[in-house]
Amino acid sequence: MKAEIIAVGTELLMGQIVNTNAQYLARGLADIGVGVYFQTVVGDNASRIKEALRLAKSRVDLIICTGGLGPTQDDLTKDVLAEVLGQSLVIHQPSLDKMKTLFEGRGIPMVESNMRQALMLEHSDPLANDTGLAVGNAVTHEGTHYILLPGPPKEMKPMFDRYARPWIESKMDHVQPLYSLMLKFAGIGESSLEHALIDLIEAQSDPTIAPYAKEGEVAIRLTTRAASADEAAGRLKPLEQEIRSRLGEYIYAAEDISLEQHILQTLASQGKKLAVAESCSGGQLSDMLTSVPGSSDAFVGGIISYSNTAKHKLLKIPMEQLEGDGAPGAISEETAAAMAENVAELTGADYGVSITGVAGPGESEGKPIGLVYVGIARRGEKASVVKLQQSGNRETIKLRASKSSLYHLWKLLKS
Template sequence: MDAEILAVGTELLMGQIANTNAQYISGRLQDIGINVFYHSVVGDNPERLRACLQIALNRSDSVIMTGGLGPTQDDLTKETVTDIVGRKLVLHEPSRQRITDIFQRTGWTMTDANLKQAYLPEGSMVINNDHGTAPGCIIEKDNKVLIMLPGPPSEMKPMFEQSVVPYLEGKSGYRIVSKYLNIVGIGESYLETQLMDLIDGQTNPTIATYAKEGEVTVRLTARLPKDDTTDLIAPLEAIIRERVGNAIYSTGFESIEEVVGRLLQDNNLSLAIAETVAGGTLASNLCMIPEIPKGRFHSMTVDHSGSIDQDSAINQAQTIREFFDTDLGVAVIGSIGEAENNGLEQTDTVYIALASRNKDNPAVIERHLFGDVNRKRHSAVLHVLDMIRNYILNMPETNKRHDI
């Protein structure tokens, strides 16, 4: 079975609210083995809604609609749907009673418009709403499934979990399993080149790459019968890890800041950072990570005078470490200017150095940044975090502290 999500509401098209319902529903449908091939959004207009719904029913096995179930005149989802499927709206007495009870308990004034929500398509399966007044419903017709849910996420989500998921699980004989490999330090085009033979030959599981500033995520997705416990993803993941190596910093949804914070905590390491180019961005990002205990992380935004080179970065890293008496000291020196035109005209050079308490050879890297100021700062932060991550992962056991 495949599904399409159709959101109804002019406010979505105007950008007044984000369509988070579609994101949520898509994620949950994946868990129960149902593919989502289309997302659509249409305003509160019966003609356009009718056209969108007819297209959706023609190309998808099931259509999940959110929004347009309220009491006002522009809430026309049920009316349009019942017309398309050739049914009529009938009063659902339990829903009428539920709505009446809500108004009596709250002391609100109930109008005839509110009773509109208790009318549902004849022969539909009613989905109770324990968090609002608008019930939802499921309609089966001509081997198609049409599901209507209210728009507010606080109402939609519990209704979807309690009623829609069990219903759809009974319709699906498959489950979909995905794993996300988060990569830093490798561009999307280079990564794709490294994996091209795997991408070209993909069947099940499938491979997809997604880029964001300075990072790439590889999604591996397998589709299996419900009772099949075979791990199809592990062999493919092993091949990718062999090719990409330590550039994979996490799986799932753990950010690189969280990874670094966990590594610092697990190895009882304290950290001090001197920033001259990131504008405090690095310190701000790390301060939001609860894994880093207070008193174990220090940061200063400094004005660097003198030459900008590898030796200066090393000296700054050693100085900041000694000043705060931490296990690790990191310095980021250089200058970031505002790029012109398309952001490629001006490239800035930064030096990132890491010094440790045990006086081993400091690590230092040179990086060239392009784009606007925010992009350059973000890139610098990623390079710093990846440098700390790699240092800790490769650090000899004797350098780790166990007395805290």
């Protein structure tokens, strides 16, 4: 089965929001053996949506639309598809009842336009919206399958996983399921990883090798189609072992989790605690750690000591180390070490991590943009410090410094 994803929304074309739905759907469809051949973005314009639907019908079997199911006049997706297929729109009573109950519970009147969210194509199957109001649709017409999903990711993702995906699978000819293994890497870039595995990537057939990369992270998904999990494991294991023999020092997990999640899980399993002291990263490392559910099991907290005064008062760094003739300065190996050691001591954490450097846009203390020191310390011991020279803009430097600090902490925990 070949698929096309059509994202509806002028805000996507204007760059006001990022189309993360397409990425999520493409991965979910690949997992059930559906190839996404095209991705289209179209504005809230009836004629252009109609044109996109007709073009998609000419080249794929499955069309998934996201967005345009809301209550306003520019939410046109259902109306346009109904016109294209020659169907009427009818009320899905359970969705309307849910909507009325919600508004009554809030004690506010439900305006008539909200009823648009309960409309569905007359010959379609409704897709329940467990986290919102707009009902989804699934319909087959003249051999082409159509799925309508809401635009907000918090509504789209559960609707696809719980209802649309099983509906699609029911329309597919019997195929063996896909089995995948995700290998997550830290401390190595995408180009270096590809160089180390280029012969495997070029020779791949079954299993397939798919690299994924985003800022500060690299992963490889190994995938095969098999009749059983045991059969799949027999195919995936030799390839995994070959990759581990080449790059094992960089692999932190064989599942799709972030490095910060892996570190927190490791610390929690050992009954250990972590605290951080941040300067140029401005709290980004703390935010990454606290974004992991259950992080409080291992993360004590962080101190954002942006100024020298804060470093002195909160982290007990001597002012003569931070300022004055001959002082190492705030951006130095000495200060990174003291920050890591002191935050562990002050909070009672087992490990302390520090970040201090120059994020830009200008130099600081006469030191270049992108110079960062990362300190890693066990409580009561001297810290090890890593000097980094990061590139990119201010936000990129902050992100890379935070990711690098996690990598070096992971190396310590692994050792």
